Amino acid sequence: MLSKSNRVLSAADFKAAVRRGKRAYAPHAVVYVLPRGASESTRFGFIVGKNVGGAVQRNLVRRRLRAIGRELLVTNSTGRDVVVRALPGVEQLAWDTLHTEISDVVNGSVAR
Numbered sequence: 477m478l479s480k481s482n483r484v485l486s487a488a489d490f491k492a493a494v495r496r497g498k499r500a501y502a503p504h505a506v507v508y509v510l511p512r513g514a515s516e517s518t519r520f521g522f523i524v525g526k527n528v529g530g531a532v533q534r535n536l537v538r539r540r541l542r543a544i545g546r547e548l549l550v551t552n553s554t555g556r557d558v559v560v561r562a563l564p565g566v567e568q569l570a571w572d573t574l575h576t577e578i579s580d581v582v583n584g585s586v587a588r
Contacts, residue, residue, distance in 0.1 A: 478545055484521030484557055493521065493559040500584060502577040504566040508559040509582070516555030520545035523561040533567040540571060544578050551583070558582060 484490055497510035512519075522541045524534045541560055552558075560578060569577075 478520060478542055478549075481517055482519055482545075482549060484519045484559060489519075489557060490521055490523070490559060493557045494561075497557065497559065500581045502581045504563050504569060504574070505578060505581070506561040506563065507578070507581045508557075508561070510557040510559075512555035512557060514555055518549060518552050518554065518556045518558065520548075521557070521559040523559065525562070527564050528562050529564075529567045537562050537567050540574055541578070544575050547575075548579060548582055 484493065493508045493510040497508035500507045500509065520542075522538055522545075524538050524541070526534070528534050528537055541562065545558070545560075548558075566574065
């Protein structure tokens with residue numbers, strides 16, 4: 477699990493990342509990246525709506541996204557808020573495919 481300091485928790489922070497953050501698209505997700513202070517830690521937030529599937533599928537997707545976020549913290553330690561919105565069809569992806577899609581988009585948007 478991501479520590480509390482590495483999670484986007486408040487609705488205002490989610491809203492700020494979605495509205496003001498840079499948007500990057502993966503085939504099964506939209507990633508919003510909002511820069512924070514350089515001394516701040518990177519925080520991840522996940523939006524998995526009912527259009528993804530039932531509760532079991534949504535929780536599976538959420539757990540997978542959290543695991544990917546934990547791995548990306550090692551390489552992306554600069555201060556950013558990263559919000560990942562899962563799109564329909566993501567629940568059917570294999571772990572490797574989802575990991576590649578999300579990490580490529582996050583690393584690409586961080587490099588820009």
